[in-house]
Amino acid sequence: MSTAKRRGPVMVEALVLIPAVLGTICFFIRGPGIKRGLLVFGAGLHFLLVVSVWATGNYNVPAGSWVGLDALGTFFLGITSLIFFITSLYAAGYLSREAKGMRKDFTEGGLFKNTPEQVFVGCYLLFLAAMTLVTVSQHMGLLWVAVEATTLASAPLIAFHRHHRALEAMWKYLIICSVGIALALLGTLSLGAATGHLGEGAAPLLLASLLENAKSLDPTWVKLSFVLLLVGYGTKMGLAPFHTWLPDAHSEGPSAVSALLSGALLNVAFLGILRAYQTLDAAGLAVFGGKLLIAFGLISMAFAAAFIVRQNNFKRMLAYSSIEHMGIMAIGVGIGSAGIFGAGVHAINHSLIKAMLFLTAGNIMAHYKTTNAKGVQGAIQVLPVSGVLWLVGFFAITGVPPFGLFVSEFTILKATLDGGHSWVAITYLFLLVVIFIAMAGTFFSMAQGPYETKPGLAPASNPGEPVSSTLSPILLAVGTLIMGLSIPSFVKDILDLFAKTLGGGL
């Protein structure tokens, strides 16, 4: 018993400290091989530890502790760790292929150079540490500190290529997310105000204490705090209309970073909103929060659809698609009951597919030297693996069976109809169809067609693709296929707990 009690906090500390320490070490290492080795080692170790937590299935947080692994946090930690591990394999290969020194910017022709590799790898690992801290936070104040830390660790990653577009994207990301998160701090403080009467020793912002005393909190201040937290963390999650940083950051960052932002960071920001929602639900105000989540979800889908239509930059298209899927997750939770389970399934599948698509987009960009979809033709011919993955990714991201997103989108649709929200269901379906049609054109014209050798591009008979660039997307694609065919039982277990924690379930 005592060992079981002790293991919890030690495990939590290890999960945060391993990437934090390794990341800090990387800032001081000159040899490129060692840094990349440490990156993959740290990511792998982190993933193994997370798997061992999932294997125990024990999600009890010690009373009064600021950190701990409950079902909700462990769920998102699992996704984060998996995506990070697979992306780190890709990143290691990517770094070894990057040219050194000053080079030409293929979009505008200026010269630029990369951020030093030790800064990149260091921040990459610190980013994992910060995201892990968000998932294990049991205190709303600590949660805020951790979310802001994810912004700080990831900003330098976006400007890995130091040309002015990347630097502007990083600036936009820093300012918009910092301002957004300042509003989340206001929300956190207001939540503290709602608990003011609990007295000195009550540790008012501790999640367990909030849930326990939810009924006696002042409802006006709880509602106010939820709105502020939704806007604040929603900025980070990419809910429209606070999403404006997202397309720039995703399209200018290296693909391994875009994959991590979409696959891990956005979910982690969603966790911030879900923590606020937990309190709201316990206070009996879930309907109020649900309406807001549905509204912002639909607005996000509509914004995404409007910008995906006629989008020529294929990385921006993927970024807008992330906004769409964050909207779908918000709708799922907002609908409640089975919708919450659907939102959980959606979070896993979206992370797998979007990370896969960004990595594949990186391979396509590396070959064609452009982000303009019009400049890419015949990808299947010249990049046999990435070209096929690109098409597979299209079907997976638009929710075609047998891929995982079909399951979650269908579950959410069914929950919407069962809950009597027919207008929500109609709008949701309409937007999904618009996005399907808009994306189909871009994806197919890129994959198919004759390949023309242009000056500066490799001929069609180039010697295959390196395993380091195709292994990660293949793993991710297989993952989402498995999730679509049948959800494995260990995933199903935590999904049930996830839905139950938020007051829903199948």
Add this chain to the structure above:
Amino acid sequence: MIKGVETLVVLFALTNIYLLGTDRLGNQIRAILMQGFLLFLFAIAAHSGHITAHVLALAAVVLAVKGIIIPWLLKKTLGVTTDTTTVGPPRSIKDDFAFSSQPHVGFGTSITLGMIFIAGSFWVGAKLDYLPTFPDYAPFAIPVGIATILSGLLIVVGRMQALSQAIGYLVIENGVFVYGVSLSAGIPLMVEIGILLDVLGSVMIMGIALFHINQSFARIDVHGEEEGAGHG
């Protein structure tokens, strides 16, 4: 002593008006420095009845971070960025993003809006439901906190200078602080310090970013590569 707290809050509101009305980056940094010192005094005065180690530690960190380090970092960033921008050919539209003094919103309009923010916040504040746990000065500090946050937002969206946007962000953070101190709910010291360190980290990274943005623009100028304002 309540009187003292209220005087500090009013002075704080005045620094916002000053910030909204000045286009000189040096003056804006001076205003941030003033706000830092006022927050330090406020952190002590707000707890004048019961000065504990917690209060003193927090006040010391506020003084160090908001009163000394951040203004110094801003000043240093200003020095680095203007040194290089004075060299080179005339600036293009692109460069205005970082260093132009042209605001989207004029200074007269900004000051008027700032006044409206204060009046409006007090009007809304009068209608707020103050819980019995709130301190006596809350009806004063909460509206000023909200007005400060709104002024900060106006600076972030209304100014094109990147450094001004960073200053706007700091004003928002300061507003949150005024608002937060007036809610008596005790946030643990560690979390408060964590919050301050995050803000410090943001400013440092923003400073580094500005340095690189500046370098990157200089390089584009040298190579004559320019494009229209097509970002966003």
